[in-house]
Amino acid sequence: MARKKRVTQGKESEHSLISRASRNVSQLSIVIHANRVASKAAIVSKKLLRSTGKAAWIAGTTFLILAVPLIIEIDRDQQLAEIELQNASLFSTAPTPK
Template sequence: MASKRSKRGSSDEGVVARVSNSEIVKQGKRAASDAAFVTKKLLRSTGKAAWIAGITFLILFVPLIVEMDREQQLNELELQQSSLLGTPPPSQ
């Protein structure tokens, strides 16, 4: 019985070995590898674009927002002072 197994095992590959060595499985592995490579590149470039957009926002828009807030506070202070002094508020 042992001789039959070794004889059959040496001449015939197992089902799993035949399936894993088939061309369809090789093409599937290649396609999965290519998809993973493209996904990795896409995520990396998306991360770089997000970094650039974030830094641009910090450099350009945050100072503008701070300055607009200061201007609003100054306008409110002037309006409060003018109401305390009894002068009519300026029309907007």
């Protein structure tokens, strides 16, 4: 009878070993899956940052090339109009509308 208990205990220990191993494998697969997801998220983040940087560069250079000269020209025109208004008030003549 002692042999039967040992055999039964051996099967139970094998069963518990198998169940522990299967839990370890399932936990390992979860870790592997989480690592894959994290890796893909990092790749997407890098691509997003790179494309955002490119878009910011394009927007910034376009603003410098197109908008800044326009702003300077509008300011210059406004200053010229103020000077004409001052000259007109000094000579007491009505300014001519454009």
